[in-house]
Amino acid sequence: MLSRLNHVAIAVPDLSAASAHYRDALGANVSAPQDLPEHGVTVVFVELGNTKIELLHPFGERSPIQGFLDKNPGGGMHHVCFEVADIKAARDKLKAEGKRVVGDGEPKIGAHGKPVLFLHPKDFSGTLIELEEV
Numbered sequence: 001m002l003s004r005l006n007h008v009a010i011a012v013p014d015l016s017a018a019s020a021h022y023r024d025a026l027g028a029n030v031s032a033p034q035d036l037p038e039h040g041v042t043v044v045f046v047e048l049g050n051t052k053i054e055l056l057h058p059f060g061e062r063s064p065i066q067g068f069l070d071k072n073p074g075g076g077m078h079h080v081c082f083e084v085a086d087i088k089a090a091r092d093k094l095k096a097e098g099k100r101v102v103g104d105g106e107p108k109i110g111a112h113g114k115p116v117l118f119l120h121p122k123d124f125s126g127t128l129i130e131l132e133e134v
């Protein structure tokens with residue numbers, strides 16, 4: 001079902017400090033910050049050869065990552081995103097195995113303009129998993 005690791009998302013309390021860690025200390029190729037108001041986040045992409053890191057910071061009053069940062073004020077890994085060829089087929093198989101999809105179960109258009117779903121971390125050893133159809 002899974003193919004590439006599309007990205008690892010890290011929620012950070014200070015986006016410019018986190019960008020500097022990757023750009024200056026680690027020598028990575030780091031994008032400018034992009035506000036994604038419809039997702040309630042500002043994101044910086046760290047481009048790697050085989051995948052990317054997304055640094056997430058809350059945007060607006062009702063950001064979906066604010067609660068995570070309240071619990072993890074220093075920041076931390078928020079989710080991992082795997083690519084799938086057919087997101088509805090993947091969802092149906094996972095639901096048949098008793099795995100929970102976050103929200104109403106319907107794929108939404110994610111930060112990259114492609115359909116995504118999130119799987120409940122309690123069903124995956126404490127890790128929030130995003131599936132993205134590519």
Ligand code: CO
Binds near residue numbers: 007009054079081130
């Ligand atoms: Co993501």
